[in-house]
Amino acid sequence: MGQGLSCRASDEHGLFIAVQFGDMEAVEALLERDPALLQHTTVYDRHSALHIAAANGQIEILSMLLERSVNPDVLNRHKQTPLMLAAMHGKISCLQKLLEAGANILMFDSLHGRTCLHYAAYYGHSNCLQAILSAAHSSPVAASWGFARFVNVRDGKGATPLHLAARQRRPECVHILLDNGALVCASTGGYGFPGSTPLHLAARGGSLDCIRELLAWGADRLQRDSSGRIPYMVALKHKNGACAALLNPSSVEPIVWPSPLKFISELNQEAKALLEHALMEANREREKNILKGTAYSLASPSHSDAGVDDNVSEGSESELCCICFEQACTIEVQDCGHQMCAQCTLALCCHKKPNPTTACLTPPVCPFCRSTIARLVVAKIKSEDDADQDVGDVSSSKLRKIRRSRNFSNEGSSSFKSLSAVGSFGKIGGRGSGRIAAESEWVDKP
Known part of the structure; x- marks a missing residue:
């Protein structure tokens, strides 16, 4: 046994x-x-x-x-x-x-x-x-x-x-x-x-x-x-x-994702990724100003805008956002079909910090025709051979080349001031190439 x-x-x-x-x-x-x-x-x-x-x-x-x-x-x-x-x-x-x-x-x-x-x-x-x-x-x-x-x-x-x-x-x-x-x-x-x-x-x-x-x-x-x-x-x-x-409560408020808005919650993945990237980059620009001159200054951008070609032969004038005249149009407003860049779209949607207690939020209107924005999608642009292609497939280097070389002030251009209460969406730098500060290790049992 x-x-x-x-x-x-x-x-x-x-x-x-x-x-x-x-x-x-x-x-x-x-x-x-x-x-x-x-x-x-x-x-x-x-x-x-x-x-x-x-x-x-x-x-x-x-x-x-x-x-x-x-x-x-x-x-x-x-x-x-x-x-x-x-x-x-x-x-x-x-x-x-x-x-x-x-x-x-x-x-x-x-x-x-x-x-x-x-x-x-x-x-x-x-x-x-x-x-x-x-x-x-x-x-x-x-x-x-x-x-x-x-x-x-x-x-x-x-x-x-x-x-x-x-x-x-x-x-x-x-x-x-x-x-x-x-x-x-x-x-x-x-x-x-x-x-x-x-x-x-x-x-x-x-x-x-x-x-x-x-x-x-x-x-x-x-x-x-x-x-x-x-x-x-x-x-x-x-x-x-x-x-x-x-x-620090005395530092400038960050830009906030407009989650309560219905047309934002119904974004497709491509449009959402463009807007989220623009938001995080704009907030990183804000961080640079906050941390400038401190021991925690952000590292240099991984790419440089120095030497950007002044002419925009690779992209027609119609491909540039007609609000800031800097970024390529990447977002299209439906049903009217007007286009603007992701940064200006965010400025339009985020000019007031969302309040979760608000019962009903009034959606913003298209800045061109004043019609209510029903939906946002990724814009289509024309390449040099006039073939349609998705903006999401355009390389970042090409998008930088079709920017204008002039920089706007922190307050933005006159046509953009009404949208930029949350801060400037002027020339946005790239993501920092390294960690800001070493994170101390600690152990916390699950």
Whole structure:
């Protein structure tokens, strides 16, 4: 009898080792000999074979286990599901397979009260985060909860996925969450310092990229935590000087993405990418002025506009924006068909900071014909051979060549002043080529 128990324990251990290293033949042989091994778990963590396959990215073994009717939501010692472990370790193929098998995206662990969305955000796996959010649109669980509620689900200490992504310096995850409706000014419960917003946590972690994203989506620099501190004070306390400079309430307000506007929320990906890039570049220009002369000055642009050709033979006059006369027309207003550059489009939409409490926002009108803007799309321009081509495919070097050589003042041209209350969209420099300041390393257990 003792020998039988020893053999079973040996088979059990062999199964877990085979799953971990992806030895499909050994797994199949062991299960053929003893199908009951599927119900066994590791001694301490209570990991099942499915947990081990998900954590190690063994997609073939995971698929085989699911085909054998293994419960996709089996729990380990801390009530973590295989889906949580796949999100934690960034195993996107296993995560997608588990989602296809009907894994529950709204299960909470007993360790921190977190979901798979929290884990993807905390560990910075943006592809896993996007896959979970995409699944949430069609998931019965998320449908019963509501998608917006799911995106802002809180863990046991009151932290949303956005709080965790900001604290862990995960700008890509911050952007994805904000783009999917995460509340930019939500306060935590007991996570971090009570009452902290994502901006407080980004200031503490010292992530300039996260701070840029949060400010561009309307984060309030004056919101206080439960001890009365604004994010600026948190950045100073943790010696994050560049972050403090951007968060200083006396510095100029950043340009904010006009998310409440209906035609902005319905942008296609190409038009949205153009406008978001223009917004971030305009805010970087603002950062240069804030950080100029300090130890945190932005690095030189990766490209230079010096020597830009004065003539615009490569692009006709009609290709230039008729508002600023500097940038190529990249955005088209529908239904009227008038075109302008992305920078001027943003100035038109962002001349007032969006107020989330406003019940109804009046959409802006086309500056040429005064008709209400119904939709924005990527503009089409004519190349030299008069063939239509998408502006998104035009190289950045060509776009720079068709700019006029003259610079506008910080206030912009006279025809542009009425649109530029948020600041100048004059000649916008390129993205800095290096980090602004070294980010101090710190450890924060999940």
